[in-house]
Amino acid sequence: MRTVVDLTRCQGYAQCVFLAPGVFELHGEEGLLYATAVPEDQEDRVRQAAAACPVQAILLGEEVSIGAR
Amino acid sequence: MPADLKEGRIVVVGASLAGLRAAEALREEGFTGSLTVVGDEPHAPYDRPPLSKQVLLGQATAETTELPMRRDPDAEWRLGVRATGLDLLGKRVLLEDGESLPYDRVLIATGTRARPWPHEDEAALDGVFTLRSREDGAGLAERLAERPERVLVIGGGFTGSEIASACRELGVQVTVTERGPAPLVGALGGTLSKLAAVMQRNNGVDLRTGVTVTALNGNGSFTGAELSDGSRVDADVCVAALGAIRNVEWLADSGLAAGPRGIACDAGCRAFNMYGIVTDDVFVAGDVSRFPHPLFGYQLLSLEHWGNAVEQAEVAAHNMVNPGPLQRPHLAVPVFWSTQFGLNIKSVGVPTYSDHVVIAQGSLEARRLAMVYGYKGRVTAAVTVDMAKSLDYYRHLIETAAAFPPPPGAADRAIAADVTIPSDVPDPSVLSHGPTVALTGHLPDRRLTVV
Numbered sequence: 001m002r003t004v005v006d007l008t009r010c011q012g013y014a015q016c017v018f019l020a021p022g023v024f025e026l027h028g029e030e031g032l033l034y035a036t037a038v039p040e041d042q043e044d045r046v047r048q049a050a051a052a053c054p055v056q057a058i059l060l061g062e063e064v065s066i067g068a069r
Numbered sequence: 070m071p072a073d074l075k076e077g078r079i080v081v082v083g084a085s086l087a088g089l090r091a092a093e094a095l096r097e098e099g100f101t102g103s104l105t106v107v108g109d110e111p112h113a114p115y116d117r118p119p120l121s122k123q124v125l126l127g128q129a130t131a132e133t134t135e136l137p138m139r140r141d142p143d144a145e146w147r148l149g150v151r152a153t154g155l156d157l158l159g160k161r162v163l164l165e166d167g168e169s170l171p172y173d174r175v176l177i178a179t180g181t182r183a184r185p186w187p188h189e190d191e192a193a194l195d196g197v198f199t200l201r202s203r204e205d206g207a208g209l210a211e212r213l214a215e216r217p218e219r220v221l222v223i224g225g226g227f228t229g230s231e232i233a234s235a236c237r238e239l240g241v242q243v244t245v246t247e248r249g250p251a252p253l254v255g256a257l258g259g260t261l262s263k264l265a266a267v268m269q270r271n272n273g274v275d276l277r278t279g280v281t282v283t284a285l286n287g288n289g290s291f292t293g294a295e296l297s298d299g300s301r302v303d304a305d306v307c308v309a310a311l312g313a314i315r316n317v318e319w320l321a322d323s324g325l326a327a328g329p330r331g332i333a334c335d336a337g338c339r340a341f342n343m344y345g346i347v348t349d350d351v352f353v354a355g356d357v358s359r360f361p362h363p364l365f366g367y368q369l370l371s372l373e374h375w376g377n378a379v380e381q382a383e384v385a386a387h388n389m390v391n392p393g394p395l396q397r398p399h400l401a402v403p404v405f406w407s408t409q410f411g412l413n414i415k416s417v418g419v420p421t422y423s424d425h426v427v428i429a430q431g432s433l434e435a436r437r438l439a440m441v442y443g444y445k446g447r448v449t450a451a452v453t454v455d456m457a458k459s460l461d462y463y464r465h466l467i468e469t470a471a472a473f474p475p476p477p478g479a480a481d482r483a484i485a486a487d488v489t490i491p492s493d494v495p496d497p498s499v500l501s502h503g504p505t506v507a508l509t510g511h512l513p514d515r516r517l518t519v520v
Contacts, residue, residue: 004137006473028413033408036129
């Protein structure tokens, strides 16, 4: 699973940091850093974090497989 | 007519954030025709902001920043192939492998590339980097993981400052050179640039301002640099963070209004040709575009912003498959963020479009504040440092053309909230790096001969 956070929207509520500390981390008071590749054992936590985000800034998706022709 | 626009052939040139979001949005808008996405990099669309943050810190690898897809855009992906031309009359995109792709409508989202160190032989030294692509990020992360003695960062813009921050967090010595008076001054003006300089020095960055790098030394491998003040810096890694170049060269003979400042388009993302006549089958989105914005004097804006790429791509996609009266303007207020030295800096509006600033909340001493920018008595921008939750309020002030200085709106209003000072935004030509927001006006990029 891949994740990207729309940091334009993120306001540092940090709900994701509490729900999936292995993936989301605060850098200082409110700067969010995250693991772009979600470890398998963290996927449920990350889904919860995406659902709980007050500004709905977390986008999840499967790894894309696009073959270059 | 509307039914026809949902069919046919669309080619998207550019397979990064704007290209991907446009492809997704075209399908969401009901486009059922053939869709081809062309990208010069051999990778699926990936996210670039982590490359100067998580990837350098070793918290993510450069190979894992693919952008999640919101839906499968059911596109044919032509990756690792550069577009070399656009035939407006024949309606074809020309590719470097000799093929040409016919289109009914085309979206140009070719973005920017890093401005390289100008001396080719010096730029080719082992240990000299730029940072834009996945390969750049992977290469630089690998070098930083080997704990070099010192890293030299040329240019104190956002990218250069984020790289310096990552170095310090890793415990690596770093020197930053900036031709202007302080880091970030080109984007944020004088007052916040002083805070940026203090943060760099407090975190152990060897910050040199008002100087330029005159030569990179090394025999095969980079060993150090000569500065314009006569000093030299010994370092084993160098990152040229000199801003970006817009990928417009492939359009040189196309007849579009494409130049070093980007491709001019209207509020509906439709490209202008070189006579200033709007096209109706060529659209532009993302970093490579320059578009008029009513909140900023209808000047053409060039934004190197993640959020702009997303929003402009969605507007372009909508307008590509809807008839004129149903088309939408791209009027989003620019938003930008940067995380460095433990601070979260967010910007709304265009800080360089200002004459005065005021600290409306917090203080420089607290390292937590909201600074509001005004132009001729109107609020045009705001920058928050560790105060992101206030940003929407200031966005509202900008959108409603509120009077500057702003009226009391927060309980933690600063004591000096009515004391305005000059915004002190320098001419971009005095900086080491290109601006990430450029007011490009209506100046033509070259003299025209009307045929």
